[in-house]
Amino acid sequence: MKQFLAFVRKEFYHVLRDRRTLLILFGMPIAQILIFGFALTNEVKDSEILVVDYAKDNASQELLTKIGSSRYFNIRQAALSHNEILSTFRKGKIKAVVVFPAHFNEDLLHQNKAQVQIITDASDVNTANMVTNYLSSIIVDYQNQINANLEIPYRITPEVRMLYNPQLKGAHGFVPGVMALVLLLVSVMMTAISIVREKETGTMEILLVSPFKPVLVIFAKAFPYLALSLVNVTAILLLSVFVLDLPVKGSVALLFAESTLFIITCLALGIFISIKTSSQQVAMLISLMGMLLPTIMFSGFLFPIENMPLPLQVISNIVPSKWFYIIVKSIMIKGLGLAALWRETLILLGMTLFLLLVSLKSFKIRLQ
Amino acid sequence: MRTLRFLLRKEFRQIFRDKAIVAMIFFMPMVQLILMPLAADYEVRNINLAVVDHDKSPYSQKLISKIVASGYFRLTGYNTSFREAFGLIESDKADLILEIPHDFERNLIREDHEKLFVAVNAINGTKASLGGSYLGSIIGDFNGDIRMQLVTPPRFSQFPVIEVVASNWFNPVLNYKVFIVPGILAILVTMVGGFLSALNIVREKEIGTIEQINVTPIRKHIFILGKLIPFWVLANIVFTIGLLVARFVYGIVPVGSLLTLYAFISVYLLAVLGFGLLVSTFCDTQQQAMFIMFFFMMLFILLGGLFTSIDSMPEWAKLITRINPVRYMIEVMRMVILKGSSFSDILPHVGIVAFMALVLNSWAILNYKKTN
Secondary structure, eight states: OHHHHHHHHHHHHHHHHOHHHHHHHHHHHHHHHHHHHHHOOSSOOSEEEEEEESOOSHHHHHHHHHHHHSTTEEEEEOOOOHHHHHHHHHHSOOOEEEEEOTTHHHIIIIISEEEEEEEEETTSHHHHHHHHHHHHHHHHHHHHHHTTTSOOSSEEEEEEEEESOTTOOTHHHHHHHHHHHHHHHHHHHHHHHHHHHHHHHTHHHHHHHSSSOHHHHHHHHHHHHHHHHHHHHHHHHHHHHHTSOOOOOSOHHHHHHHHHHHHHHHHHHHHHHHHHOSSHHHHHIIIIIITHHHHHHHSSSSSOGGGSOHHHHHHHTTOHHHHHHHHHHIIIIIOOOHHHHHHHHHHHHHHHHHHHHHHHHHOOSSOO | OHHHHHHHHHHHHHHHHOHHHHHHHHHHHHHHHHHHHHHOOOOOOOEEEEEEESSOSHHHHHHHHHHHHTSSEEEEEEESSHHHHHHHHHTTSOSEEEEEOTTHHHHHHHSSEEEEEEEEEOSSHHHHHHHHHHHHHHHHHHHHHHHHHHSOOOSSOSSOEEEEEEEEESSTTOOHHHHHHHHHHHHHHHHHHHHHHHHHHHHHHHHTHHHHHHTSOOOHHHHHHHHHHHHHHHHHHHHHHHHHHHHHTTOOOOSSOHHHHHHHHHHHHHHHHHHHHHHHHHOSSHHHHHHHHHHHHHHHHHTTTSSSOGGGSOHHHHHHHHTOHHHHHHHHHIIIIIIOOOTTTSHHHHHHHHHHHHHHHHHHHHHOOSOO
């Protein structure tokens, strides 16, 4: 035990001595949480749309003012022909075009039916979808406004309540996701690189010939990173509550316990990678190029996992951040307890044990 | 010139000697390019719906079957109380609850007017608002059907209706693959170029071989060029393979000219590699270089406009995206591949990226010091 502590102390010296890296390790996750917490939203805001108004009558003007005054759109008016729509789309700024046909008002008043055309730039499908939806609902609003005095019989009005996140803030979904993402990548990279580095510089040899148990060398290496990550978790949680306005409805102790478990899973993954590789470059390429995109996509905070084809849904199960994302969301925003999360917890636990076991099995104390 | 040729030979040899790295450079991006787009699907369907039907009347049954038949919703719970249905929301088995009150049918007919209650799990904002609006429009349709049954419809619509005709250009069926594949390719090429170049000089520093270069009469800019060109070639090859994957796996044929595309990517890669080399000259260890690149790559990728729209970001974040090369790359990919934009359309993009390339590379040359 005394030996182990001495080793842990050595590792702490290693980490603390390199001020620059330390600064990066603390500063980076915090900056990322702040930037992404504020910048990532799924809504459409200030989208530039073009209006082609062939009608130029009361109704079209009223509807335009309504669209322009919503915070979703910035109107660029232009008397264009249809050909010019294509060329403006090609320049890229404009997201959609709204076309009012001639006699819009007359059609509306006399035939009780008028048309509006919406043309979207669907090379960005997501924005195109949102813009169409928002525009349609503004138009429906306007229609209800003119019909306000009419008695419509047999009316069903749905009353919609938004649970957990009544203002539909992006941060509620994104912050737990970014948290899982950042913690995973940072923890994995730290351990993977620091162990491979000893191999590469040759100091691993010295450690292996010492009377200290080789396996404990590895654990001692992971230890400072566990401490470091816990400090990071604390900082991230404080930021998300006090700066990003996220609630913590469930128990803080449970949140910390789960975070610790998740960090250990990531460290185990890092240890696994470091044992399987022999150069820092390979370790880094695996833990970054290999893991960055899959973690972003399979965590479930950007793309709903239930929409993916079945094989990918299966693959998503091996991404630890997916489970941690569910856990954080449930504890912070839904306020659930361990009773609802035992499955996710067990999965993370199982992953950790599996990774450690495989690492131990393939850990070679001989150099060649 | 001769020096440069020898340097290039050295760099290429070094890269190709490590088989593991070569495999990773070509293999990993391709696997990801083939798999990832399948996962990227924002389309909201399969919304899980729990229904609490207190009425159990023919009307409520008809409404439920109409909702299920729409194809957007999957009935995952038919509960007797709201609390039970709420449990489904807590365990993520339901996204929406529709509660039909007692005497829904009777009140609708007698009192001319009745309410329905919808509760949405709003943690995922998109799914919530889209799911809510789909449900709303189905209820509206149902309402129209009922009205038709109960009152004889007049020949024309009684009240003014505005019909919205939407058409989606460049991607009429709103296929997500078409939109995500070019974006993912842009990110992958950036990662390959950025990571490799960032690790390169610092690796020589760490192993100590940089000393050997420093004592030779090689000029600084020649040295940087010698590092730049091999990765530029490699990244171009990765990009080309990526285009072929997009063509033969996803059937995406660029509408615009390939020449325009390559003209942009040539300049763009200079900027990305210049950034990597700059980071490399600043750092002492590969670990530092990696963390710094990781930080910037995350920023570049998540603020690149592929996953969430740049328009919706706050002003300061929009400013960051202006100096984000990936943003320009993703825009150009979309413009040229999907919309067929010409070189003059993307000229502003080329200009900005060329400026970045110039600044970053000169900075890297200045920052690389042969003496300590």
